[in-house]
Amino acid sequence: MFNFFKKDIFEKFKTGLSKTKEKLSQTLNEIFEVDKLVDLKTLENLEETLILADLGVETTSALLSPFKKKLLQGETLTTKELKSFLKNQMLFLLKETNKSFPPSGNPSVILFLGVNGVGKTTTIAKIGKNLKDKGYSVVLVAADTFRAAAIDQLKTLGQQIDVPVIALKEGSDPAAVIYQGIAYAQKNNINVVLIDTAGRLHTKYNLIEELKKMVKVINKLVPTESQENILVLDATTGQNALNQAKHFLEAIPIHSIIITKMDGTAKGGIAIAVSHKFNLPIRFIGLGEKPEDLVSFDKEAFVSAILPN
Numbered sequence: 446m447f448n449f450f451k452k453d454i455f456e457k458f459k460t461g462l463s464k465t466k467e468k469l470s471q472t473l474n475e476i477f478e479v480d481k482l483v484d485l486k487t488l489e490n491l492e493e494t495l496i497l498a499d500l501g502v503e504t505t506s507a508l509l510s511p512f513k514k515k516l517l518q519g520e521t522l523t524t525k526e527l528k529s530f531l532k533n534q535m536l537f538l539l540k541e542t543n544k545s546f547p548p549s550g551n552p553s554v555i556l557f558l559g560v561n562g563v564g565k566t567t568t569i570a571k572i573g574k575n576l577k578d579k580g581y582s583v584v585l586v587a588a589d590t591f592r593a594a595a596i597d598q599l600k601t602l603g604q605q606i607d608v609p610v611i612a613l614k615e616g617s618d619p620a621a622v623i624y625q626g627i628a629y630a631q632k633n634n635i636n637v638v639l640i641d642t643a644g645r646l647h648t649k650y651n652l653i654e655e656l657k658k659m660v661k662v663i664n665k666l667v668p669t670e671s672q673e674n675i676l677v678l679d680a681t682t683g684q685n686a687l688n689q690a691k692h693f694l695e696a697i698p699i700h701s702i703i704i705t706k707m708d709g710t711a712k713g714g715i716a717i718a719v720s721h722k723f724n725l726p727i728r729f730i731g732l733g734e735k736p737e738d739l740v741s742f743d744k745e746a747f748v749s750a751i752l753p754n
């Protein structure tokens with residue numbers, strides 16, 4: 446999100462992803478320490494390590510199947526080559542988007558989705574601050590109407606970064622708040638609308654229907670190219686993030702993901718798994734709680750940070 450020099454981005458990713466790297470390093474160092482010919486046993490070790498580092502079975506298999514094929518066909522491969530191919534294969538599985546951020550539009554509308562506690566509201570404030578610093582006008586919309594505390598949290602964050610917050614009272618229809626928020630932006634020539642939503646996936650409440658309704662309202666008011674629906678996932682939940690992504694994708698279109706709390710976990714491999722499995726680009730990752738810790742995803746910096754040299 447914040448503008449960094451390339452060298453600084455690599456450094457920031459390296460620090461923020463050190464736990465994931467440590468976990469991978471323990472076994473990968475053994476595999477890659479001396480340059481020797483790769484055998485099936487080495488690949489099996491690697492497979493187990495990647496699965497345990499939260500890349501999951503499917504993505505690990507997609508990563509390693511080209512090498513397995515080579516070996517089975519009698520080709521030789523050194524560990525050095527394997528390491529370099531593995532990096533390339535990871536880069537290949539991480540999806541990218543060429544859509545700019547924020548999307549163009551007057552206003553552009555960004556809907557943040559995700560289950561409880563993943564970091565939606567605080568991420569919105571970080572993005573709001575950054576966009577404002579870059580000269581965009583921003584409005585926040587409190588469509589998490591489920592709890593009064595959620596509305597208050599967004600209001601407080603809005604005050605801190607000095608941007609307006611559109612909110613109705615607790616229990617209001619989220620689609621109605623969104624309608625008002627977009628109307629406010631249109632009337633006041635605001636560039637970007639950031640919408641906070643509730644993430645009660647496990648209650649009786651019909652989140653899916655509610656989400657569909659929210660998207661319907663947005664569709665009515667702004668063209669598709671001005672919209673981005675971002676799923677926020679918490680890296681510490683590991684493989685569970687895949688289930689969350691599946692649920693939300695069943696309800697509405699998701700265009701990109703943000704993965705928070707990468708700093709506190711060794712489960713950073715989940716980024717590759719989600720991006721690959723659902724064909725979704727990663728917009729930002731959270732490497733800490735400060736506004737500048739939310740950074741634009743850079744796949745080269747990511748792969749170089751998690752694989753030992």
Ligand SMILES: Nc1nc2c(ncn2[C@@H]2O[C@H](COP(=O)(O)OP(=O)(O)OP(=O)(O)O)[C@@H](O)[C@H]2O)c(=O)[nH]1
Nearest residue numbers: 561562563564565566567644705706731732733734
């Ligand atoms: N370490 C770390 N903490 C983070 C990061 N992103 C968010 N958090 C923390 O996660 C906690 C929950 O964040 P919220 O933004 O309130 O989460 P939410 O998704 O809005 O939660 P609900 O409104 O309950 O659904 C807060 O304490 C944040 O400071 C991150 O990248 N790293």
Ligand SMILES: [Mg+2]
Nearest residue numbers: 565566589595
């Ligand atoms: Mg929230």
